Amino acid sequence: MEVQAVGEYGRSTCILCKNCSMIFHLIIDCRLLTLVLTMIHSFLFFFKSTVKAVLLPVCQEVIMPFKIDSSFKNLKDHFSNILHVPSDVLQLRCAGNILKNYETLLKYGVKPQDIVQVDIYSTLPDLYPIKRLHRLSASQIIIVKVQTAIDQYQHVAVEMIKTDFHKPFLGGFRHKLTGIEYHNAGTQTVPKKIPEKDNIFCRDTQTVFLRKKLQQTTNTTSTQMTKIGVYVSNMTDKLITPGKYFTAEEYHAQRLNAEFPDLFWRQEQLEYINRTFCGAERKVALCELLEKETQIIASIGRYRHIAYLANQEAIIQTFLNKCSAPKTWRRADGKIIEMETQFIIRARELQNIYKCIMLKNLSQDERLDVLLTLKHTVKEHECKLTQEILELIDREVDLMMRGVKNDNLEGLRKRIATLFFHYIKTPLFNAEVARHLKVPPDPLKFYKKIYFCYSCQLYLPSTEFAISSTAHRIYRCRNCISLDNETRKRESFLKYKYLLKRLYYSEVNYEDDSKIAFLIQLQDIQYLVENIWATQSALSAWNDLNDLVLVRWDKAVEWSPWNCILLTKDEAAAHLKLTSIEVGYDPLFIHKIKHKHILAKNYFSQIPVLASFIVDDPEIGAIRQKYQEDTSPKIIEPQLPSP
Structure with missing residues (x-):
């Protein structure tokens, strides 16, 4: 039914009532229009009830008006359209009863304006699942009591449509006193929504590939030369000579070494300041050098601490691997035999527990199992250490049950891991660890190898002292010597260390039980290279220590300071191929080398005496084994399946 009203304010049309076949044209006053529309709406909604449809299994509620005399087939068709599910697949249920297509709400005793709940689910959930509806405009019907006259009231059914659509402002005014806005007009119809498009591709969303290309541009220059009629002064010219060529790998290696601060540049800087400045300028330069030196010392301390933390866990894992490694030996036919004792199995079990303790990102149940x-x-053992570990375990379990975050438990877990590592290092609980400890369980075995450091006032094992072959007494340990070198002398033994390693490698390959080469210390190598051989090759006078090696002068005799020669790597390879020294070298050169040997023998006169006391020393054997290359063939036998 369409109702039109024409009054002093114009013509009005009711657009909510278009289902009726009758058309009434009423010319009435606009003040009566509200009452007429209310009566018509009450008549239309009198035979409707509110259906609360519950979509299963998503449990979404959809509230809508529904005629009580309409069949449930219409309700199915409505939800089949919005759910995109065939109507014959949908099933309706009310109060435990299955609703059929030809039935109505009147059959189940539903009265007009009542609220009834209907469950909707799919009989084929795998093929046609019911999904949640998004941006659904839910509606609800309420009954409003309207006063029509004095002591006369009428109940009117009003349908409320909930939508997120914002009506556009088409003009109006705002009251200055109350602030209420009055609109001249508005729209009732919700605009059509633009469907969302999927799989939209454009050029901006593609992956960007970056390409880097270097280009050397040409640079044209010109110079004015002296010629007839033109004189150009050369007083400001500079003579440039090409330096040593180095590859890109060497360049990056130099940059990497330059990133770590080095203190041994102080001597050069100090000599430059003393040679260049004087008076107040010299004091200012020395103060700047001292400030820079202090910053570099602090930076070195930080780097050492970071390196210590990074290597500490690796050192612990290496120690545990040594304790749990099986005993091996080689048979006469070359096969390797491995044997595991009960102590090795025990050490491996403790190692596995320690690895589990150190694991990160474990769930609460996994951590409780560990x-x-x-x-x-x-x-298994009762002592103060185990009692403390048990208390910490109970404390962590209690905090985990209280919901404490893992970040707040890091300190407690680190204490548990540290105490358990002390438990592993105790020979009473782990018998295999006694063979790998620096301090043996029996103090009598360790008594003869203890020495006193006069600098740090500590009693330390003999391995903590760097004894030169020319020393008569033991005064300071390695740490004190290193600390004194950093603060005063600032001497770098890095190149001499590499030179000593190359000497070890070459001597191990001879396999003639040489001992003197393994008694040489860094200070001895430094004296031998600087004072005896003048830090250069005996043949070509090449002075780069990275390219120099100390090899035997007579390869049939054991290496010693009086049976060696400093050569480059290529010269050493050619020297060792000689069958006779007298044939390969000039007599004058041989006389020069023997003179250097006499000087070295006079300075290192105590080395033969020291070597005579070494009989199957385990430390010398460890050095040999460390620098020996394993070139023996390995036999791998396939494991046959057990019957």
Whole structure:
């Protein structure tokens, strides 16, 4: 039914009532229009009820008006359209009863203006699942009591449509006192929504590929030369000579070495300041050098601490691997035999528990299993250490049950790991670890190898002292010598260390039980290279220590300071191929080398005496084994399946 009203304010049309076949044209006053529309709407909604449809299994509620005399087939068709599910697949259920297509709400005793709940689900959820509806305009019907006259009231059914559509402002005014806005007009119809498009591609969303290309541009220059009629002064010219060529790998290696601060440049800077400045300028330069030196010392300390933290866990894992490694030996036919004792198996079990303790990102149940295994393992022995570990385990479990975050438990877990590592290093609990400890369990075995450091006032094992072959007594340990070198002398033994390593490698390959080469220390190598050989090759006078090696003068005799020669790597390879020294070299050159040997023998006169005391020394054997290359063939036998 369409109702039109024409009054002093114009013509009005009711657009909510177009389902009726009758058309009434009423010319009435606009003040009566509200009452007429209310009565018509009440008549239309009198035979409707509110249906609350619940979509299963998403549990979404959809509220809508529905005629009580309409069949459920219409309700199915409505939801089949919005859910995109065939109507014969949808099933309706109300109060536990399956609703059929030809039934109505009147059959189930539903009265007009009542609210009834209907469950909707799919009989084929795998093929046609019911999904949640998005941006659904839910509606609801309420009953409003309207006063029509004095002591006369009428109940009117009003349908409320909830939508997120914002009506456009088409003009109006705002009251200055109350602030209420009055609109001249508005729209009732919700605009059509633009469907969302999927799989939209454009050029801007593609992956960007970056390409880097270097280009050397040409640079044209010109110079004015002296010629007839033109004189050009050369007083400001500079003579440029090409330097040593180095590859890109060497360049990056130099940059990497330059990033780590080095203190041994101080001597050069100090000599430059003393040679260049004087008076107040010299004091200012020395103060700047001292400030820069202080910053570099602090930076070195930070780098050392970072390196210590990074290597600490690796050192612990290496120690545990040594304890749990099986005993091996080689048979006469070349096969390797491995044997595991009960102590090795025990050490491997403790190592696995320690690895589990150090694991990160474990769930709460996994962490509790690890702590339970640790608790049963530690309970086997009763002492103060195990009691403290058990208390920390109980504390962590209690905090985990209270919901404490993992970040707040890092300190407690680190204490548990540290105490358990002390538990592993105790020979009473792990018998295999006694063979790998620096301090043996029996103090009598360690008594003869203890020495006193006069600098740090500590009693330390003999391995902590760097004894020169020319020394008569032991005064300072390695740490004190290194600290004194950093603060005063600032001497770098890095190149001499590489030179000593190359000497070890060459001597191990001879396999003639040479001992003197393994008694040489860094200070001895420095004296031998600088004072005896003048830091240069005996043949070509090449002075780069990175290219020099100390090899035997007579390869049939054991290496010693009086049976060696400093050569480059290529010269050393050619020297070792000589069958006779007298044939390969000039007599004058041989006389020069023997003179250097006499000087070295006078300075290192104590080395033969020291070497005579070394009989199957385990430290010398460890050095040999460290620098020996394993070139023996390895036999790998396939493992046959057990019957």
